[in-house]
Amino acid sequence: MITTEKSLMRFGSIILAAGASSRMGRPKLLLPWGATTVLGQLISQWQGLRADQIAVVCATGDQGIEHELDRLGFPPQNRIANSTPQLGMFSSIQCAARWPGWSASLSHWIIILGDQPHLSAMTLRALIDFSVANPEMICQPSRNRRPRHPVLLPKAALERLRNSPEDNLKSFLHTISPNRALCEIDDPGLDLDIDHPADYERAIQFFSSQMNS
Secondary structure, three states: OEEOOOOEEOEEEEEEEOOOOOOOOOOHHHOEEOOEEHHHHHHHHHHHOOOOEEEEEEEOOOHHHHHHHHHHOOOHHHEEEEOOHHHOHHHHHHHHHHOOOOOOOOOEEEEEOOOOOOOOHHHHHHHHHHHHHOOOOEEEEEEOOEEOOOEEEEHHHHHHHHOOOOOOHHHHHHHOHHHEEEEEOOOHHHHOOOOOHHHHHHHHHHHHHHHHO
């Protein structure tokens, strides 16, 4: 729970883990990350940021992700099954938006890509604080004025997203652009996605350099 003098925000974290990782050649969420995996790092990261509820969206029948969640002690009741992951990332986001397991007390949700374990707590905290100051807006970090991930949505936006006819998140955000606010953050990690093996190595090096600085 995030509290300030002016507002109270309770947020849920949606970790997207249903992708096929075809460009990586192996499941990117199961790649080693320090003493854990990419998935373990993401869950730990948002636990540290005091998310009120964390849910992981995984492809129905993905035993690799399920076994890793079991190993991490992640509760089965906070796992969201996507039966049509081949439809792309937006199908997972809509699965999460329609999921009945969210706590009724939540006011905001943050959509977390499975390839950003390297983002610093400082950057993510800046985005959360920005959302606290703009509670009615969809909030995104930006770098050099270019929108980046993760995306933080208030309840009204999540409800609208549930049945959106758009086929991707970018198109959905474009349709409601007047209700979107960008938080400029000078973090090179915002420009880095883990799509290919070389990206993974760069992300590890970047994360290590940040930890040692």
